[in-house]
Amino acid sequence: MENQAPRLGTVSRLHRLLRSNWITSIGAALMTLAVLSAVTLLLMESLGGVWSGPYSGLLLTLVLPLVFLLGLVLVPAGLVLYRKQLNARLAAMTDRPVYLARAVVVLTAVNFAAVGTVGYTGVEFLSSTEFCGKACHVMDAERVAYERSPHQRVACVLCHVEPGAKGFIAAKLNGTKQLLHTFLDDYERPIPTPVHNLASSRVTCEQCHWPEKYLGTKLKVKPHFRTDEQVSAYTNVLLMRTGGTRPDGKSVGIHWHVHPEAVVEYVATDAARTQIPWLRVVKPDGTADTYALPGVPLDPPPAGELRRMDCSDCHNRSAHAFELPSDALDVAFSNALLPRDLPSFKRHALEALEGDWTRESAADGIRQQLQAAYAKTSGIDEARRQKLEAASAVVADIWLRNVWPERKLDWGTYPDLASHVGCFRCHDGKHADANGRTVFGPGRLPDGVPIRDGSCDKCHVVLSENEEDPAVLEAFGLKR
Numbered sequence: 001m002e003n004q005a006p007r008l009g010t011v012s013r014l015h016r017l018l019r020s021n022w023i024t025s026i027g028a029a030l031m032t033l034a035v036l037s038a039v040t041l042l043l044m045e046s047l048g049g050v051w052s053g054p055y056s057g058l059l060l061t062l063v064l065p066l067v068f069l070l071g072l073v074l075v076p077a078g079l080v081l082y083r084k085q086l087n088a089r090l091a092a093m094t095d096r097p098v099y100l101a102r103a104v105v106v107l108t109a110v111n112f113a114a115v116g117t118v119g120y121t122g123v124e125f126l127s128s129t130e131f132c133g134k135a136c137h138v139m140d141a142e143r144v145a146y147e148r149s150p151h152q153r154v155a156c157v158l159c160h161v162e163p164g165a166k167g168f169i170a171a172k173l174n175g176t177k178q179l180l181h182t183f184l185d186d187y188e189r190p191i192p193t194p195v196h197n198l199a200s201s202r203v204t205c206e207q208c209h210w211p212e213k214y215l216g217t218k219l220k221v222k223p224h225f226r227t228d229e230q231v232s233a234y235t236n237v238l239l240m241r242t243g244g245t246r247p248d249g250k251s252v253g254i255h256w257h258v259h260p261e262a263v264v265e266y267v268a269t270d271a272a273r274t275q276i277p278w279l280r281v282v283k284p285d286g287t288a289d290t291y292a293l294p295g296v297p298l299d300p301p302p303a304g305e306l307r308r309m310d311c312s313d314c315h316n317r318s319a320h321a322f323e324l325p326s327d328a329l330d331v332a333f334s335n336a337l338l339p340r341d342l343p344s345f346k347r348h349a350l351e352a353l354e355g356d357w358t359r360e361s362a363a364d365g366i367r368q369q370l371q372a373a374y375a376k377t378s379g380i381d382e383a384r385r386q387k388l389e390a391a392s393a394v395v396a397d398i399w400l401r402n403v404w405p406e407r408k409l410d411w412g413t414y415p416d417l418a419s420h421v422g423c424f425r426c427h428d429g430k431h432a433d434a435n436g437r438t439v440f441g442p443g444r445l446p447d448g449v450p451i452r453d454g455s456c457d458k459c460h461v462v463l464s465e466n467e468e469d470p471a472v473l474e475a476f477g478l479k480r
């Protein structure tokens, strides 16, 4: 009669252990809850519908693992805090040796494996376009633009986060800060660009693009339409000297700036990097050619951020480009999404796009404004009404993908720098070195119109400008 305790199975012993004090019990309950919820969510997710999406992903990979981890900490914490009672209980079931240590080691290993797996899927989820683009509605503007971009299949993190653990942690810390601002609803509107802590394009873009690659000269055909009654067409044709590194090793053309040996550095005196009064080209031997605007000393450089130029100084909109109203309409006309046989349609559409809509009122408002414009001028019959209906939807879509009032993101908020606005920050023909040699660029007439000097041809040969039917297109067999 030395031992009255019944013989207990392993499960019952574990059960007793977990119920030996309230802290351990809560811990065990939390772990069970987390596992059961995860299983339920996974089942629901597999059914699809409202339950699959960024929020269930957030629960599954972040919230539940945290609950589970909390439980995991509480269980041993309770056992340690209440070890006296525990010893008494253990003493009551010593008919067989208690392999406590063994059990703890095995369970911990299982738990680590589980946490590790969930943690890994968690990291994957936190790096997914689903999470970055959809979990947070502030990102709707970029996601919608991204889905139309050549990078539609490139995950946000590949351009936004430096590869490796350091980049991941930095991005998540920054993301947490942004999340807080989103909850407090005090994030900056518009989100200021350039993004100053963006990972260098050397570790992002260059995972896929090869900066030295010789791209040579590319034909660029740009159809445009006027605001006259006939919506008359004209086409600009350019030969872009994209360049790169030629087989002979010489780097030429527009991509000269990103050749590993062409180190172009500049100082911008405003946060938006639109004002560049000083720049230099550091050569492989360490010497530099320095250029500055008249009145700005070459040495020392003006106060401001000193930056080495990379891809994003020109291609700032490669994944989420926002259009200007006229450009967006031109593309739609040229793709035959908009009719040219409605008189002055471009003019009316431009007026509708400039309207002061909300995201809820835009589609209806634009349709009504266009209907009213034609009712007032050339009249509407049934055929025209139908045509207007379809065209209004296209115009409304242009508005909706470019204007996001709640983010103060309006026409022109984020200009594309791979264009005259971006290039002429340096190529204005005014930045001169100590000998008066200037960075090439067109001078300006007093009214601001660029002068057609030889500099235009260094970036592109203008084969045709403002011509209705450019002969050059006919020569190429590209006549519309």
Ligand code: HEC
Residues within 6 Å of the ligand: 129, 132, 133, 139, 142, 143, 146, 151, 154, 155, 156, 157, 158, 159, 160, 191, 193, 194, 195, 198, 312, 315, 316, 317, 318, 319, 320, 414
């Ligand atoms: C091909 C590379 C690339 C991809 C893919 C990409 N981005 Fe960007 N993103 C950039 C660059 C470059 C900038 C910096 C723009 C600037 O500094 O002017 C930027 C800027 C932003 C900004 C700041 C506001 C703005 O519009 O400039 C947000 C927000 C953003 N990205 C969100 C996203 C989201 C969300 C995704 C995925 C759906 C994504 N990005 C995918 C390259 C990319």
Ligand code: HEC
Residues within 6 Å of the ligand: 150, 151, 154, 155, 158, 159, 201, 204, 205, 206, 207, 208, 209, 311, 312, 315, 318
């Ligand atoms: C994961 C790979 C990947 C990354 C990272 C990436 N790109 Fe791309 N990029 C592509 C692919 C693929 C295409 C070609 C898409 C096509 O032709 O449809 C492309 C196309 C482009 C184009 C041509 C666009 C056009 O309109 O034809 C530019 C410019 C460009 N990328 C710049 C960048 C810049 C700048 C970055 C970094 C901010 C970057 N890319 C990051 C894969 C990538």
Ligand code: HEC
Residues within 6 Å of the ligand: 201, 205, 206, 209, 210, 211, 215, 218, 220, 240, 242, 254, 255, 257, 258, 309, 310, 311, 312, 313, 314, 315, 418, 419
């Ligand atoms: C000085 C500004 C500038 C820099 C810096 C720059 N690019 Fe470009 N890139 C351009 C311009 C301008 C074009 C021609 C655009 C066009 O055809 O509309 C171009 C064209 C391209 C194209 C399309 C090529 C084709 O014809 O199919 C790709 C891809 C590209 N760039 C990627 C990059 C990458 C990656 C980097 C960084 C390593 C980079 N660019 C740096 C200005 C720049």
Ligand code: HEC
Residues within 6 Å of the ligand: 241, 251, 252, 253, 254, 256, 257, 264, 265, 266, 276, 279, 280, 281, 309, 313, 314, 417, 418, 419, 422, 423, 424, 425, 426, 427, 438, 439, 440, 458, 459
């Ligand atoms: C931060 C200043 C800066 C910006 C922005 C810039 N460039 Fe440049 N670029 C330079 C400098 C400096 C040189 C070398 C000038 C020289 O030698 O006269 C240069 C040289 C060039 C060259 C001649 C390369 C060769 O063959 O030697 C071309 C072409 C060019 N740039 C095109 C562009 C285009 C197109 C853009 C806009 C998309 C642009 N640049 C934006 C600074 C800039």
Ligand code: HEC
Residues within 6 Å of the ligand: 220, 222, 236, 238, 418, 419, 420, 423, 424, 427, 440, 441, 442, 450, 451, 452, 453, 455, 456, 457, 458, 459, 460, 462, 465
């Ligand atoms: C520093 C380089 C550079 C210089 C100098 C330059 N351009 Fe451009 N130009 C560009 C780039 C980049 C684009 C954008 C191409 C694109 O749309 O992809 C462009 C586009 C154009 C277009 C097409 C516009 C459109 O949307 O149809 C015309 C026309 C043009 N340039 C004329 C000129 C003329 C004329 C000069 C000289 C007075 C000149 N450019 C000087 C870089 C330059």
